Amino acid sequence: MDAKCAHHPDAVADGGTCERCGTYICAACAVAGSAPAICRPCLRLLSSGRHIKHARVLSILMMVHGGLLLATGAYYVLFGGFMFDAMMDIPVGDDADELAEQLPGMLMGMFTFIGLSHVLPGVLQGLAGWMLLRHRGIRLAWAAAAMGLLSLFGCYCSPTALALAAYAVFVLTRDDVKARFAVVLPPAS
Numbered sequence: 606m607d608a609k610c611a612h613h614p615d616a617v618a619d620g621g622t623c624e625r626c627g628t629y630i631c632a633a634c635a636v637a638g639s640a641p642a643i644c645r646p647c648l649r650l651l652s653s654g655r656h657i658k659h660a661r662v663l664s665i666l667m668m669v670h671g672g673l674l675l676a677t678g679a680y681y682v683l684f685g686g687f688m689f690d691a692m693m694d695i696p697v698g699d700d701a702d703e704l705a706e707q708l709p710g711m712l713m714g715m716f717t718f719i720g721l722s723h724v725l726p727g728v729l730q731g732l733a734g735w736m737l738l739r740h741r742g743i744r745l746a747w748a749a750a751a752m753g754l755l756s757l758f759g760c761y762c763s764p765t766a767l768a769l770a771a772y773a774v775f776v777l778t779r780d781d782v783k784a785r786f787a788v789v790l791p792p793a794s
């Protein structure tokens with residue numbers, strides 16, 4: 606006798622077994638393409654965890670914050686460039702000291718560094734937020750939250766980057782969130 610689906614006593618368990626709850630399931634009960642292979646009731650259970658909504662909020666906040674970081678970083682780089690341009694217009698006398706000659710380049714380098722310390726985590730957070738929203742991965746979210754702290758070199762985004770990192774730690778360490786993210790679904794779903 607063939608094994609029957611745990612949820613449909615009339616259906617043959619042609620969907621194999623659920624790797625989470627271990628019951629026999631029919632093809633209709635199997636979540637197609639999921640890794641590990643799980644059943645629909647398990648997916649519902651995993652998706653209804655207490656902190657799953659927080660993961661969604663975190664993913665959106667991360668994308669918004671990534672965008673802000675990117676804009677701030679671009680502003681720093683542009684500002685540094687304008688500053689360099691403007692300072693190069695100041696005529697340098699013969700008796701100018703070396704520091705005065707190097708100052709524009711040094712300032713531009715500093716602004717570029719501060720700018721990049723916003724742009725890079727900005728791009729990463731935007732990407733990580735999107736992947737988090739699609740349940741594509743939790744590791745990148747960790748990296749993005751940590752890298753956001755790079756913006757502490759600048760003065761605009763640091764409180765928000767700290768808050769975001771703290772929120773990420775809270776959300777990403779919840780057991781129900783970790784359990785949900787342990788299951789990867791095919792892109793279509």
Ligand SMILES: [Zn+2]
Nearest residue numbers: 623626644647
């Ligand atoms: Zn199951």
Ligand SMILES: [Zn+2]
Nearest residue numbers: 610613631634
């Ligand atoms: Zn079934």
